[in-house]
Amino acid sequence: MARAITITSGKGGVGKTTTTANLGTALAMRGARVAVIDADIGLRNLDVVMGLENRIVYDIVDVVEGRCRLRQALIKDKRLPELCLLPAAQTRDKDAVSPDQMIDLLAQLRSDFDFVLIDSPAGIEGGFRNAIAGADEVVIVTTPEVSAVRDADRIVGLVEAAEKGTPRLIVNRIKPRLVSRGEMLSVEDVLELLAIDLLGIVPDDETIVTSTNRGEAAVYDQTSLAGRAFLNIGRRLNGETVPFLDLTDQPGVLDRFLGMFGRRRS
């Protein structure tokens, strides 16, 4: 039976879709059967980030409205046969699917997969409600910015009110140099406010931009520090204990991180 995990954030643009694509790939690379669902109906992106846009025939709304069977809408990943995408519809909006329909959909997927990852739209309205409706667990993505953390806090409250348990947190796009200069919130600052368990820390990394645009997950790139961070988060989701990449205190890691940008430590 699959675990259904919703990736959400409240604020837009903090990296939900990139996180979903990379975690799905990371889990499938370790042999798990994974389905990723794009619940951002009307603004679909997950297919683009995974490089599967040109293979879409049916989407989630087609399934819900009975125009195809679920199996026909699932798109196999280019590299990993264990990984499938259920794309969002681009020509409809969030009202095209109801929370009950999401729960039904997940019930059908559960028996064939080990993980179902649901990429939530930004916001706290219907689309978000759909995305968490059938979830067993919720993962919140935030960047170390006051506005994103404020929205994450709001989401934690809503997830708890929906009785989905306490969500876990991914802090995305940390810039260790700014943190050490006191110009960016640290992971500790974020955790102190949100008071939830940390699932992972992902450094700000330019390789994400290129991998996202190419439609290839960063986890394939062993030189990408963000890719390594996502691999580790995938392992943690799988129940393994993996130490966090310590980006601020260990000069070794920091040097490597800065080295990727071709800079020297000042």
Next chain:
Amino acid sequence: MSDLMSIKGGRDGLRIRFDDSAEWGLLLEQLEQQLNQNQAFFNGASLALDVGERTLTTEQLTHLLNLLQHHGVVAEALSAGARETRNAARTAGVTARPLPRYPDSSPQVSPDAEALLLIRTVRSGQVLRHSGHITLIGDVNPGGELIAGGSVVVWGRLRGFVHAGALGNVDAIVCAMELRPTQIRIAEQFATTPQEAGPHRPEVARIAGAQIVVESWEAFKK
């Protein structure tokens, strides 16, 4: 508060209990007066209505609901002994259901002597509203709100919005382990926290000379 109706806050929210024998028109008049006097407390609140054994028509209930809505109050449930009233409630668009019983409190106790104790985090977008005192063990995050008829005690960081004495009590105080609210109100007064971060120590806010003053707990207890 009026002796014809009582407004109480509990774990499940606010509740108005209307006197069984008083004339309905008089009750509505008093309710409107309460709502006008305590706008800061009631705006955005949701209330449960307990009309006792009284029989009310759909028109009477609609009038009541409109009055509440006009003051930003949502009636989330209605408890009525009479079947006619329950039917009228359904037509008027409010859920009729029995409300959980509160333990009988003696009538001598003033409403703001009743305190609510909660152990949780009040997160952004969450509002804790109570007609008496609020004691919170946990943090109030930015964007979270505490609104109390009485005083507010936060055993934690208070970084959201707080309004003590929201029913007009100028003697209400606010104390917190770390008192850094985005805005603080006591009765009609309000203040903001200065930008520069002071030392993190327990502090108490109260009204002195028509403004809110904040002092350390050490200074306050003398």
